[in-house]
Amino acid sequence: MRRVVVTGLGLVTPLACGVEETWSRLLAGESGAGPITRFDTTGYGTTYACELPRGDGSNGTFNPDDWMEPKEQRKVDEFILYGLAAADQAIKDAGWTPEDTDALERTGVLIGSGIGGLSSIADTSITLNEKGPRRVSPFFVPGALINLVSGQVSIRYGFKGPNHAVVTACSTGAHAIGDAARLIQWGDADVMVAGGAESPICGIGIAGFNACKALSTKRADDPTKASRPWDADSDGFVMGEGAGIVVLEEYEHAKARGARIYGEILGYGLSGDAYHITAPPPDHEGAERAMRAALKRAGLQASDIDYVNAHGTSTMADTIELAAVERVMGDHASKVLMSSTKSMTGHLLGAAGAIEAIFSILALRDQVAPPTINLDNPAAETSINLCANAAVKAEINTVQSNSFGFGGTNACLIMGKV
């Protein structure tokens, strides 16, 4: 099987726009949470979220005009804008902007989203009701469809290889990277731009997840304390927005052009729970099977894993995941570092698995595990080091990133040094 390596990274997160800006804030344990500014939250169960830090583009702020002409921004939902911004960063980082036909046809795009153009759908529905069908914009459909991030990236760069998108709720980002890696392994492409993008912070998004009893509601006084995975006082996840995109490349292809290689995609495991639409089973054996499948594919033992980026959403499912990881790790558990970066970024749904795969790769690069903040009062005892409230310096050679989604869909990525 052909080997697949990571040669480019791009991030648009609630901590910052940009990979290094996000990463330094993550290692410092900063929270991206605050009161929602995007809409009036009067009457909503949750009034806070992890919004992008918007600004003029300096100091890690996100300036839409840096990534897309204002005229074009009007035609797309924000998840597409975020995806394009992260893809631009990743492609530039990889230095992969070929012009010859063969290279363009061997480069594909696989970027997913959990929900896609939610606010566009909600707003257009209002227009339809108030003004009638003749006022629905011709850009509504192509601006809201999930696969239009992949479409827009391919159009901007001329990438004519496989053009695909994943939709698996909060596992989307991990599945996109894993599936894209397989397209390279099987020879359908030599280079893939892969990841996830999400823009769920709008009235219908918050109200919908509130109705599912999934969101934190009790921390309006200090939203930075709301996302607290594995903490006894957690009360739900904090919604985030943004995008994470990687450039994946066949190993010999990357080596031949002298690309910088961040790491290798070693293993990818998938499973389904066949249990409940929103809840994991009490033992989350589905998560366990995804982890074991990824290890098997990588040809590794649990004892080879140094750092796990957990799904860890700050809900009742955290301790269930913890127990599943403990079972997989066995005697190795006490030597494993695990953290939930959602404690800082919030939950980016379909982008979560992608930004967390990137954090895992950066942990590999810098030999440091990012912290789990707000872990003050552990909900369960464990021998696993959960990196409570401070980053942990360690020898890190192999990393794992877990993602689980509504519908009972699980994905696990294992990455390592080349």
Add this chain to the structure above:
Amino acid sequence: MSDVADRVKKIVVEHLSVEEDKVTENASFIDDLGADSLDTVELVMAFEEEFGIEIPDDAAETIQTFGDAVKFIKEAQ
């Protein structure tokens, strides 16, 4: 220039992000002002909204230039 022409020009400049002096009588939305077929649908919707008129699809297809739009709207009002 008439009030209608001014208002149409403003919509065209905003929607297509073009310089005002490019929007001349015979300027074609698609050939000269960089619009695609979806842009022209949106332009017609904006004209309908601005002037409180209805432009049927077969009539919309005849509106190819800035001059066409101004002429149609004046007659429709």
